[in-house]
Amino acid sequence: MDDRIKPPSTIPAIRVVMMPKDTNAEGTIFGGVILSLIDQAAFIEASRQAHHRYVTVSFNEVEFHKPVFVGDVLTLWAQTTRIGRTSITIHVGVLAQRRTHPDVEVPVTEADVVFVAVDESGNPTPVLPPA
Ligand SMILES: CC(C)(COP(=O)(O)OP(=O)(O)OC[C@H]1O[C@@H](n2cnc3c(N)ncnc32)[C@H](O)[C@@H]1OP(=O)(O)O)[C@@H](O)C(=O)NCCC(=O)NCCS
Numbered sequence: 001m002d003d004r005i006k007p008p009s010t011i012p013a014i015r016v017v018m019m020p021k022d023t024n025a026e027g028t029i030f031g032g033v034i035l036s037l038i039d040q041a042a043f044i045e046a047s048r049q050a051h052h053r054y055v056t057v058s059f060n061e062v063e064f065h066k067p068v069f070v071g072d073v074l075t076l077w078a079q080t081t082r083i084g085r086t087s088i089t090i091h092v093g094v095l096a097q098r099r100t101h102p103d104v105e106v107p108v109t110e111a112d113v114v115f116v117a118v119d120e121s122g123n124p125t126p127v128l129p130p131a
Pocket of ligand 1: 055056057058083084085086087088114116118122123124
């Protein structure tokens with residue numbers, strides 16, 4: 001493990017209740033809503049590692065294993081897996097606590113998000129100072 005990476009956070013990056021505004025025509029939650037939350041959770045974790053202006057450069061392939069319903073409580077755990085020169089990679093796991101079964105958390109999806117730290121002009125800038 002890269003010792004420049006701070007230990008994983010002991011608290012989730014995000015916990016949020018899914019609301020009716022987030023549903024598709026079938027009444028389940030839009031995948032895009034979850035993707036947006038993943039992006040935000042990854043940003044929160046990246047900012048915990050080093051404060052920067054970050055832009056998202058890539059998401060790996062994302063597969064939804066289970067649907068998410070209105071009233072579910074989503075928990076997003078984020079962990080930094082790599083710090084490059086100007087990029088940082090965050091792994092995000094998404095769990096759903098069902099409104100009807102609050103004692104169970106179901107893994108919904110996971111993703112690896114890569115951000116690039118940029119300066120005021122949008123040019124890549126080092127995430128960490130040189131050692
Ligand atoms: C992100 C961006 C600044 C990178 O610019 P670039 O000229 O490709 O920069 P570089 O080639 O110097 O690469 C910078 C870093 O990004 C990484 N990178 C570039 N493309 C990548 C990709 N597709 N996947 C993963 N990492 C990537 C490089 O490996 C490098 O990392 P390192 O410094 O840790 O080694 C530029 O592509 C950009 O502005 N993209 C738009 C980002 C954005 O607006 N996102 C929100 C979309 S709404």
